[in-house]
Amino acid sequence: MLKPHNVADVEFRLIREIGHEGRNSTAYIVHDLQLDAEIVMKRIDKVNLNSSDEYFAEARALYSTAHQNVVPVLYACADDDHVFIALPYYENGSLKPVISARNLTVREIVKISCQLISGLHNIHSKNLVHFDIKPDNVLLSGRGEPLLSDFGLAKQMYLGEAWQTRFYTPIVAPEVLTGPPYDLRYDIYQLGLLMYRMCCGEGNFRAQFDAAHSSREAFATALQNGTFPDRNAFPEHIPDRLRRAVVRCLEPDPEDRYDSALAVANDLGKVDQCLDWSYEHNGARKVWSLSKDGSVKRFEVDADGSTVFTTTNRNGRSRRKNAHCQNRMTKTAIRRVLRVEQ
Numbered sequence: 001m002l003k004p005h006n007v008a009d010v011e012f013r014l015i016r017e018i019g020h021e022g023r024n025s026t027a028y029i030v031h032d033l034q035l036d037a038e039i040v041m042k043r044i045d046k047v048n049l050n051s052s053d054e055y056f057a058e059a060r061a062l063y064s065t066a067h068q069n070v071v072p073v074l075y076a077c078a079d080d081d082h083v084f085i086a087l088p089y090y091e092n093g094s095l096k097p098v099i100s101a102r103n104l105t106v107r108e109i110v111k112i113s114c115q116l117i118s119g120l121h122n123i124h125s126k127n128l129v130h131f132d133i134k135p136d137n138v139l140l141s142g143r144g145e146p147l148l149s150d151f152g153l154a155k156q157m158y159l160g161e162a163w164q165t166r167f168y169t170p171i172v173a174p175e176v177l178t179g180p181p182y183d184l185r186y187d188i189y190q191l192g193l194l195m196y197r198m199c200c201g202e203g204n205f206r207a208q209f210d211a212a213h214s215s216r217e218a219f220a221t222a223l224q225n226g227t228f229p230d231r232n233a234f235p236e237h238i239p240d241r242l243r244r245a246v247v248r249c250l251e252p253d254p255e256d257r258y259d260s261a262l263a264v265a266n267d268l269g270k271v272d273q274c275l276d277w278s279y280e281h282n283g284a285r286k287v288w289s290l291s292k293d294g295s296v297k298r299f300e301v302d303a304d305g306s307t308v309f310t311t312t313n314r315n316g317r318s319r320r321k322n323a324h325c326q327n328r329m330t331k332t333a334i335r336r337v338l339r340v341e342q
Contacts, residue, residue, distance in 0.1 A: 010034065010077050010084075012041060025152065029089055039074060044083040044152075059085045061151040065126050069119030071139055071149040087149070095146060096135035100202040103235070106242060107275040109198045112138075112146050113191075114265050119148045120191065121261040124184045127157040131164050131182075133190035134171050135197060157183065170209050174223040174252040184261075185254040191264065192249020192257075196229055199238050199246060201281065205229060226252045235281070236334040237288055239273040274338050288338060297341055305329050309337065 012030040015038065025044040032039050044058070059076035062085070066072060074086040095112070098104070104112070116138060123130055131153040139147045155162040161181035173189040175182060197205045212228040213219045222228035231250070234243050245267045251257045258264045280287045284303030289296060294314035301307050309324030324337050 010075070012039075032086070035074075038089050040087040040089045042085040042087065044085070046078075046081055046083060049083075056083065058151045058154065059083075061128060061154045062087075065119075065123050065128065065151075067119050067122040069115050069145065069147055070122060071147045090139045090141060090147070092140035092142065092144065094136050095138040095140060095198075096202070098140070099135055099198055103201050103279040103281070104198050105276055105278060106237065106239060106271065106273075109195065110242065110268050110271050110275075112198065113195050114268055116146045116148060116194075117191070117261045117265045117268075119146075120187060121265075123148070123154075124187070124261060128154050129157060129162040129164070129182060129184055130154050130187050130190075131162075131166075132168060132171075133187055133194055134168070135194065135202070138194070160184075162186075169213070169219075172223070173254075174226075175254055177220055177224060183254070185257050185259065188249050188257050188259075188261065188264065189251075189254075191261065192246050193229070195242075195246045196250065199242065200229070200233050200235065204233060208233070224252055226250070235279055235286070236331055237274045237277045237279055237338045239271055239339075241267065241271045241273075245271075274342050277338060277342065290342070299324065299334075299337060299341070301329065301334060307334070307337075309341075 011033040013033065015029045015031060018027050018029055018040070025042055027040055027042045029038055030041040031037070042058075056076050056078075059073050062071065062073040071087055071090075074088065076083065076085050078084065120130070120133070128151075130148065130151065132150055133148070137148065137150040139149050141147060153164065153166055155164050160183055162183065163180045164182060165180075167176055171190050171193055173182075173186050175186065208229050212222045219228065229250070231247050234246075245264060248267075249257055249264060258267075276292075277288045277290050280289075286301040288299040296312045297309070298312070299307065299309050305326075305328040307324060307326050307329045309321045310318045311321065312318040324341075326333075329337075
């Protein structure tokens with residue numbers, strides 16, 4: 001007589017811990033003895049889950065959203081105390097250390113955002129709200145393509161609405177202050193926040209959060225008023241179309257945001273200026289550089305607004321462009337130079 005289901009063993013050897021993903025789970029790199037491969041094993045404590053129905057909720061969400069820009073689930077299993085979710089191991093890690101180490105070019109920002117939006121649209125088409133879109137949860141494939149991960153907070157929408165009570169404060173959307181239900185525009189806000197961090201730099205964002213979060217009341221006010229994050233903090237090379245798209249995602253009122261991820265992608269596809277400037281912010285000095293046709297353009301702006309623009313040819317000879325070297329230059333004029341010289 002056939003049993004209704006079979007129980008099988010899975011064996012793996014722990015290699016190292018790679019981080020705590022919230023209060024309830026820990027991720028490890030393990031060696032799966034059956035697959036003879038290194039994978040990531042996410043271990044979730046059953047004791048912190050509300051019911052047995054939640055044991056495999058994240059694994060089911062991942063499985064149902066199979067897409068090239070969503071991390072796939074390999075398998076899921078459990079023992080008496082834990083649920084285990086097996087995921088591929090991506091050696092390139094997450095987006096977080098990348099944007100912490102350097103500023104991305106506009107081309108990189110648009111490419112990563114559009115690829116991520118493709119995965120997010122797929123999630124929304126399955127009536128899921130992710131609720132936890134942040135650089136740590138964007139993994140990078142061997143080709144540098146982003147994959148959305150960690151569905152631990154994902155919730156199913158019913159009649160276009162989802163309920164959630166767990167939030168990560170730095171990326172919380174303003175509508176949390178009025179309470180559930182929420183819809184996919186919650187994810188649109190977090191997508192905008194992710195793009196903002198790519199545009200303005202992780203250090204800038206963290207400094208803003210630390211300042212705004214001096215008290216719970218102060219942070220709530222900054223969210224409601226749209227003063228966190230600072231919509232005026234974009235570096236000058238970020239083109240208007242990209243800036244407007246990010247700011248619209250971040251509107252405090254969900255009614256004023258994009259109503260779909262694809263609508264964001266459509267506007268990002270129109271970004272066509274300042275795509276390849278590299279940007280560094282060393283203390284009070286801003287420096288942009290651009291390699292083009294064998295030469296390197298370098299534009300330096302000091303804190304007092306004074307500027308120096310040089311071009312170095314393939315033979316290593318540099319010359320100043322006097323029209324762009326001024327004792328004081330406004331932000332509008334800086335943007336104009338970056339557009340003209342792109």
